[in-house]
Amino acid sequence: MSSLKTVRAETLADQRPYAVYDVASGEAGGKLMVTRGTGRRVREALAEVLEGLPVGGVLYVDTRGVELMDYSFADEAVGVLVSRVASGEYGDRRVALVEEDRELLENVEASLRQRSLAMVRVDEVGASPGIVGDVPEHLVETLRAIYEAGSITNADLAAKLGLNHTAMNNRATRLVKLGLIHRTKNTAAPGGRQYSYEGIA
Known part of the structure; x- marks a missing residue:
């Protein structure tokens, strides 16, 4: 103990x-x-x-x-x-x-x-x-944007980085799997699932 x-x-x-x-x-x-x-x-x-x-x-x-x-x-x-x-x-x-x-x-x-x-x-x-x-540079860019925002939705993050929804979701999912961010599912939006991301530290 x-x-x-x-x-x-x-x-x-x-x-x-x-x-x-x-x-x-x-x-x-x-x-x-x-x-x-x-x-x-x-x-x-x-x-x-x-x-x-x-x-x-x-x-x-x-x-x-x-x-x-x-x-x-x-x-x-x-x-x-x-x-x-x-x-x-x-x-x-x-x-x-x-x-x-x-x-x-x-x-x-x-x-x-x-x-x-x-x-x-x-x-x-x-x-x-x-x-x-080991984090590829494009994921470091995404991670930096999430930490700077504090908490940000997938749509806002995609707009901030100039990416489409699918590309943004792929990046964020990789960061979640690496254990570098938290992901929260928001109330379903008209376009489907919507997530918010925030740093862990």
């Missing part, structure tokens, strides 16, 4: 519920994060927290206190978890990384790129989001 020091769960006004897991102070973690065995233990702890979040919740994996992280750990703890989020195993729950721009990110980036995955990264909860991993 995770300690209160490791995880704090909150719901702020006008925000989705979220939890923060501090890897360095976690019972399964520490400052030196190496080997797949350690990565598996941390991933299991992360999965437990993620499963406990309400639908639409976000788990922030905070690695700022970690001093060393090898590829084996990064792939097992982060890569496998993000892969399972992308497969839909956790429903509409999402994962984001809390880490500053430093060498520690290299192995996380390598793992995600190897798996053709990506995740949102912030310096701290509430800070401007960035991306770690």
Whole structure:
């Protein structure tokens, strides 16, 4: 079971519920994060927290206190978890990384790129989001537009980017599957299904 020091769960006004897991102070973690065995233990702890979040919740994996992280750990703890989020195993729950721009990110980036995955990264909860991993430039453009808008419908997003409805829907669906945005189905419009999109961080 995770300690209160490791995880704090909150719901702020006008925000989705979220939890923060501090890897360095976690019972399964520490400052030196190496080997797949350690990565598996941390991933299991992360999965437990993620499963406990309400639908639409976000788990922030905070690695700022970690001093060393090898590829084996990064792939097992982060890569496998993000892969399972992308497969839909956790429903509409999402994962984001809390880490500053430093060498520690290299192995996380390598793992995600190897798996053709990506995740949102912030310096701290509430800070401007960035991306770690493998995202084609046209999807980065779409993602940026969604985050700038806060919340935007598919029709408005298509108009903003100069795309037809089908092309826009394909892009947004890919971002949803990557776990980089949330999608909400609106009341049926005369032209059929209408969705709204918003960022996760």
